[in-house]
Amino acid sequence: MNGGGGAPELAGTSEPTDAPELAGTSEPTDASEPAGTSEPAGTSEPASTSEPTGTSEPAGTAHFAGPADVARPADPTSAPHPRSAPHPPTTPRPLRIGNASGFYGDRFDAVREMLTGGELDVLTGDYLAELTMLILGRDRLRDPGLGYAKTFLRQLEECLALAHERGVRIVANAGGLNPAGLAAAVRDLAERSGVPVRVAHVEGDDLLARGGWGEGVLTANAYLGGDGIAACLRAGADIVVTGRVTDAALVTGPAAWWFGWEPQEAPYGQLAGAVVAGHVLECGTQATGGNYAFFTEALAAGRDLRRPGFPLAEIHADGSAVITKHPGTGGLVDVGTVTAQLLYETGGARYAGPDVTARLDSVTLTQEGPDRVRIGGVQGEPPPPTLKTGLNRLGGWRNExxxxxxxxxxxxxxxxxxxxxxxxxxESPPTHVSWELSRTDRSDAGTEEAASALLRLVVRAPEQETVGRRLTGAAVELGLAGYPGFHLTAPPGKGSPYGVFEARHVERDIADHTAVLPDGTRLAVAGPLRTVELAPVPEPLLPEALPAGPVRWAPLGAVAGARSGDKGGDANIGVWVRSDAAWRWLAHAVTVDALRELLPETAELTVTRHLFPRLRAVNFVVEGLLGEGVAARHRFDPQAKGLGEWLRSRHLNIPEELL
Incomplete structure (x- = not known):
């Protein structure tokens, strides 16, 4: 998740137990064992082991399957290249590409589940988010040989041979701040395991050593595109690990390899389609019923949401895609689940990336069958001239x-x-003090817990002393001198460091985007031939308003779904409806002014609304709601994950015909 970029990551979760802890984060153990290793009945292996044209291998080296069923011209010069022709002269079958991780700490068994659950050509894993990069930065401070997602290596310990056997290539951004180190560790694992795989990695995103970022910066990473990944796959890599690439690059890179899209030649529509498919896949089970606003309807329809299956996309040469999941897995894929993920952590109509700018206002979604949603119509434009760069620095000390x-x-x-x-x-003033009273109590409650409210004090300061025992001691001393019934939820600690995220944009030539091929060759990845400065898209016309009629005071969630998330210090709330009549109401009723009234916390902040008529959706961007980002834990819900559900719970007048 880019959250970004993406990508999801939950505060309070995420890393192996030996990673350094930040304020408000706990780290999952990565020692969990797979729930089962049996293969579902009917699992078959790819029928072909053909390799992309031009890929050479050392004699006796086994490698994974490449694009199958591709009838290629005998002479490559005898037919126009797919990028220069309206349609390829010969069309490969669709690329089946799946996801097995939406954040560092996601389901450990997902790699095995995706490899055994059905056919795949490529399996991706997204392990990076803003918070993860900060944690990996502290990891690297402790040991320069670290800085990558160690869980990925443990997953490969169990599944590398299985992936090799099934001919599935693996592409993951688990390299974090040290993709070369992770690639070396994967090679060592393969040698110890006797699994003959070819490993490559992508680097050049780490800009920290260039300096000039300011005091206390631990990480500075540009968001690279997918061409480096494609180069590694063209060279025959079976495993590709990267540092900070965009989440969608994990899909656009394999798509470019599979369909023969050459670097710098611009099939903007096809690339944009792959970007949109990648955005849907990047957060894993959020596309298959996880965190879904209408989950009660799915349960009532007999869907099993206890363990949603991870998503996969069937990407076609024209950039269209079908989002689905392996047969027999939990969850669901419908237009609603895909819409929710499309709106997640986005802004306006132009969804900019290093390879292409995708026009989200062009996307159409069609329910093609059970658990199959087709994405079509995606238009693309040249990418912007700069690269987004994420900076993480230590902001000081925090206590609660x-x-x-x-x-x-x-x-x-x-x-x-x-x-x-x-x-x-x-006496020792923190730089930030906030008190928040949560009235969780009920009158005449039947239990003590139900009769209790919570008063939360959060303090921040540059020095640990200010937020540590000097303050916590004063709080503890109130134990026999405070209000009647005085107690705390937990003994106060000595404070923890917190981080601050900042996004900047840098010139492309600052990042030395490099593909390090399986034989060690270092291949410089050129940037796009054409770039275009981003500009606002004119607002689409509003639909005709519903005629006046009887209304009922009801929660917005009675007719609308929502999904919210974070982008640095900003939050987004995507809201969608499922009928044309509801869209005619939503577009007129849920305005910026209405949002400020429904969510008073946004009243003094800059709020922008974007309309997506093809999705029957509006997307709000609330600037500054999250302060300095998730690691700073500025508010009760530091990543705004529940913001959309709060909005859905708010009441307003809704036409009775929609209820």
Whole structure:
């Protein structure tokens, strides 16, 4: 996830147990064992082991299958190249490409599930997000040989031989800050395991050593495109690991290899289609029923959402794609699940990347069959002249104390705590202090927990002392001197470091995009021949409003779905409906002013609304809602994951004909 880029990552989750901890993050153990290793009945292997034209192998080296069923001209010069012709003279079968990770800490068994669940040509894994890069940066400080997603290596320990046997190539951004180190570790694993695979990696995104980024910056990584991945696959790589590429590049690179799209020649529509498919795949099960607004309808229809299957795309040479999943897996794929993921962590109509700018306002979605949604109509434009670069720096120290207020006089108890701690806060003032009272209590409650509210104090400062024992000691001393029923949710700690994310844009030539091929050859990856500065897209015409009629005071979620997420310090909320009549109402009713009224937290912030008539959707971008980004934990929900559900729970007048 680019979150970005993407990509999803949940605060409070994510890394192997030996990774350094940041404020508000805990790290999953990567020692979990697969739930099962049996293959589903009917699993078949790819029928062909043909390799792309021009790929040479050392004698006796086994390698994975390439594009199958491709009738190529005997003389490559006798027919126009696919990029220069309206249609390829011979068309490869669709590329079947799956995803097995939406964030660092996602389901460990997913690689095995995707390899055994059905046919695939390529399996991708997205392990990077803004928070992950910060954690890997601290990892690298401790040991320069680290800086990559170690879980990926453990997954390969179990599944490398299986992928080789089934002819599935693997492309993952698990290299993080050290793709060369991960590639070396994969080679060592393959040698120890006796699995003859060819490993390549992509580098050049790490710009930290160039300097000039400012004080305290731990990571500075440009978001690269998919051409380096394509070059590695053309050279016969079975495993390709990268550093910071866009999440969609994990799909555009294999698509360019599969269909023979040569670097610098621009099939913008085809590339844009692959970008959109990649964006749908990048967050894993969010495309197959995970985090889905209408999950209760799916459950009522008999869908099993306990363990959604991971998604895959069947990408065609024209850039169109079908989103689906392996047969017999949980979850669902319908127009709603794909719409939700399309809107996730996006902004306006132009979805810019290093290879192409995809026009999200051109996307059409069609339910082609059970668990099959076709993406079509995607238009593309030249990419922008600069590369997005993500910076992570240590912002200082953070601490949090949560007071439990029970029973009567909740507001008065909260004011007493604030008054009692005012002296400690004044003597050594933090740079940031916030108090938040969550009225989780109920009147005349049947349990003590239901009768209790939570008062949350969050402090930040450059020095640990300010947020540490000097403050927490003052809070603990209130144990016998505070409000009646005084207690805390947990003993206060000494504070933790927090990070700050910033996005900048740099000239393309600053990044030395390099494909390091399986034989060690270093291939410089050229940038696009043409770029275009991004410009706003004119707002589409509003649909005709519904005629006046009876309305009912009801939650927005009665008719609309939503999905929200983070981009640095900004949040987005995508809202969609499922009928033309509902769209005629939504486009007129849920405006920027309406959003500010429904979500008072946004009232003083800059909010932009983007319309997507083909998706029957509006997308709101709320600037600054998340402060300095997820690692700074500026608010209760630091990644805005629940923001869309809060909006759906808010009431407004809705036409009765829609209910």
């Amino acid at each position: 104390i949560v007071f439990v207020l029970t029973g009567l006089d909740i507001e008065a108890k909260a004011e007493l705590v604030k008054a009692q701690l005012a002296k400690a806060l004044a």
